Amino acid sequence: MNASVAHTFWVGLWVWLLAVTTGAAFSPLVADSRFLLEGALGAAAVVLVGVVVRAAGGRRPVVVAAQAAVTLGWLTAAYGAGTGIAGVIPTPDTLERAGALAEATYLHAQRYAAPVPDTAALTATLAALVIVLALVIDVLAAELRWTPALGLVLLAVVMVPATLLEGRSPLLVFVLGAAAYAGLLAVTRNDDGRAWGPRVTAVGSQPRDPVDSAVGHVRASIPAVGIAIGAIAVALVVPLVTPTAGESFLDGAGSGAGSGIGTGLDNPVLDMRRNLRGQSRDVLLTMTEEKDAPRPRYVRLASMQSVGDQGWTLGDRVGAGQQLDDDLPSVPGLNPGVPTTTARYRTAVSPGFETRWLPHVYAPTAVRLEDSSGVEINRSMLDISRLPRLGSFAGASYDVEVMVARPTQADLRTAPASTLTMSSYVDLPSSTPDVVNERAEEVTAGASNAFDRALALQRWFRQDGGFKYSLAQRPGSGMETIEAFLTDDRVGYCEQFATAMAMMARSLGIPSRVSVGFLSGEPARQKGTWVFRGTAMHAWPELYFAGVGWIGFEPTPGGSGYTPPTFAEGSADPQEAPDPSADPTALPTGAASPAPGSAEADAAGDAADGGGSWVPVALVVLGLLTVALAVPAAVRTARRRRRRAAHDDPAAAAEDAWAEVRDTATDHGIGWTEGVSPRTSIAPLRARLDDDPVAREAIDTLVDAVERSRYAPVYEPADLTAVVDHLVGATAASVTRRQRLGAAVLPRSVLVPAERRVGVREEDEVLSLRE
């Protein structure tokens, strides 16, 4: 392998690794890391083209042009949706498409907190980022040799996810990125040694004058100081211009969960508003599944049953509760014939989350709480609360057993009209705008039963009605807000969607309530554990079907993780749906829902849950690493074999013996200076093997042979095989096991071209000359 080609290859490999690890910093931001696989493939193509063109002797403009062309072509082919000429040459349509993707990503990123549910646009944008990063890194490091300055660029890029995650970036990603950068620095170090600092020279050349050396030192450190200042500037500026980032300190709105006892205790809606608008990343809740329970979603705090002029409230609950004990009220409305599944979750409320409402998945059948004094369960709502004067559940840990109803569509379709006992759940105040009932009638015109009407409403909100999600909307569920939401702007967030749907359902005579809680958690490091952040807070409507009970719906749109839920849903797997032969859209399970993007999102979510998307990436990386690891050792072995082969020219044989000993010493980290006389070159090895008389003699024999072959008028060939064998063995025996392993796996004589090996022994050499 030609040394310069090997170097090019190594630089390319490190560039690729750096681009991928930098891209990996974004993976905690999104629910699915598929972008990383796509980006890694594209980046590999870009880097590979660079390596090939460079190896073929292409000059800088050619290399950069080729790489830029491949980048453009790849992006057009992969994400241009066929707008390019022949699929790869960008056209104005491609640009338009790129703009649309970027805009979609921007809106999407604004709408959700991390981890952002995945969309095609998001994946495309992030993958493109990785590919372009590879291009930028390659040009900066391999062509312009600005590897140290490259740190600034990477820092700016990594600051974006780091800021969004408020410092909770996974440490591993950072360490990998830093390692890749260090690797790139190492392989390009000698390229830019002159540009970034004084070259290391021998002692003999050290200026005697301290002033001279100090000036040199200062001059050398100017770029370093510049980098440091630049890095700090970038670190300060980037968070300010990043969308949604740093909101908590820009607007001064505190995001501490449950910081106000009065509000937090009595009205979970206020908690939700504050946490959503503040984009609080505080972990409020940790749930651990037991008994192979499904991923906890729609973790409820409380349900609001009354709607008044000012919107939805918890209503008058006096006398509706009973002391929490082993005997919980039965699940309202659930007939014994309806199939159910049970699950158990271990839940821990964060100490900072001062909730008076006990988070749980509906419907609880048993609650094991250490201190259950003053804890009530509402008989009709089944929400569990602690009396205000007795404080909150902050810091509590408890087990909840839940029963999830899994009704068939028939159960739901044939559910009778609500009985008189549920009449309070269809009440609407007189101030309710007419638009609520009008729209409800319009939307559900074709439906014949309550369940189909509910599905129609859900579809209208999510898909057909042209609604948009935005947290910028005025909060609340007051009548004016709802009227404006349904008529003019059709922009809101979960609170408006949930309350509007619930009100429309009531106007159609379907009993409804609005539940407040958490949508879903993020997988924690531990398997089967989920953490719920402030940003996961959510509101959703629940509709009552006689014989089945309360069933949740999801009107909030967004091509998002807000998949229509149902408490009939035991798992996201549609195969488990009770009646697979029926119209899949009839059952409001997420997987079969027609909501745009939701199928993808769910698949993505599942993949992320299982860690599946990492497997191919990991395999690709692992494979490349293995190949990369095997190459140097293979090259080394080939060289050794070639040198051992018989020679016609005795002088060449001596040189090969010499080279083999040199490479062995180099591999084992023993200094070897090039460009000096043979005996000076081998001096460090001789010093190392000084205790071994046979080795000393072998070195003398070898040196003598080489000197004679090079400098004597006639050379009488000597057989050096035994000498070389002994020296190779003695060298390996003189170092630590780790050095031996390093020599076998990553031989420096192959990895580091001779002219780039730092002459660590120059000092010795000069000293030896002083004699």
Add this chain to the structure above:
Amino acid sequence: MTTTPRREPAAPPAPDQTDELVVAAQRLVDNVGTVIVGKADVVRTAVIVLLAGGHLLLEDVPGVGKTMLSKALARSIDGSMRRIQFTPDLLPSDVTGSSVWDPATRTFEFRQGAVFGNVVVGDEINRASPKTQSALLECMEERQVTVDGTSYPLDDPFMVVATQNPLEMEGTYPLPEAQRDRFMARVAMGYPSADAEAAMLREHGSTDPLADLVPVTDVKQVADLVATVRTVHVAPAIEKYAVALTTATRSSPRLRLGASPRATLHLVRAARARAALERRPYVLPDDVSTLAVPVLAHRLLLSPDAVVAGWQAADVVREVLSDVRVPDPGR
């Protein structure tokens, strides 16, 4: 390597030749070592210069044994030894000799100066006037004396061992660089170690050590040895290396004046002698690099910046040595 016709002076020395040389040289070193205690390196360099047919410049402060070394070396060879004490009023004719009128034959007769000897010790050469210095130095190069149009060849072997004090001592006329160039090597004696100085007190306190010194070799043998040294093989790579070293001094920013082509010649000749002393019929890069400081340093003139920065010529030579790569053997 064989395609380029090279003019080899003779076949490389045979093992018995080098053995004889080594034995004789060792006798010389030992003999001088009885007088100069603890300075084996300096003595060895002096012997190398002798065998290479060069002249030696000993430079150091007074009283460290410069004159003793030169006299001991001279006496160890059974040949004519002359000593010239250079003083400011010494005339060129005192060195070279002059024609005097012989009334008996009614002709001018040439009377030999102090320079006619096998080993000429020029003591404190920098105390003489430049005119007188020049007279000696001309003899060193030409190996003959020309007086009144007649040339008188000097003895063979002919070696000048000059001593001088460092320039900052009072009453000295520093040798011009062109004249320093004629010396093959310059060595500094340096102070002896404490032990060596104590030993010197014991041994030399009462007697003159030089008085006991007997010759261990003769003029004929030295001439043979010098001839043997000239046949030591110098590979093309070594020649390239020596040239690269002297060329590098010419382009060094720290130097006002680099090494001359004569310096290259001296370097290779000295390296030959060193190789022969190690029983090698061929020169190694190590021979060249080891001798680079004594052979090159005294010919170099530092640039003003380097002087201000405290550099010594020897440091510059060491820097050059670390910068210049040993050429590949060329196959």
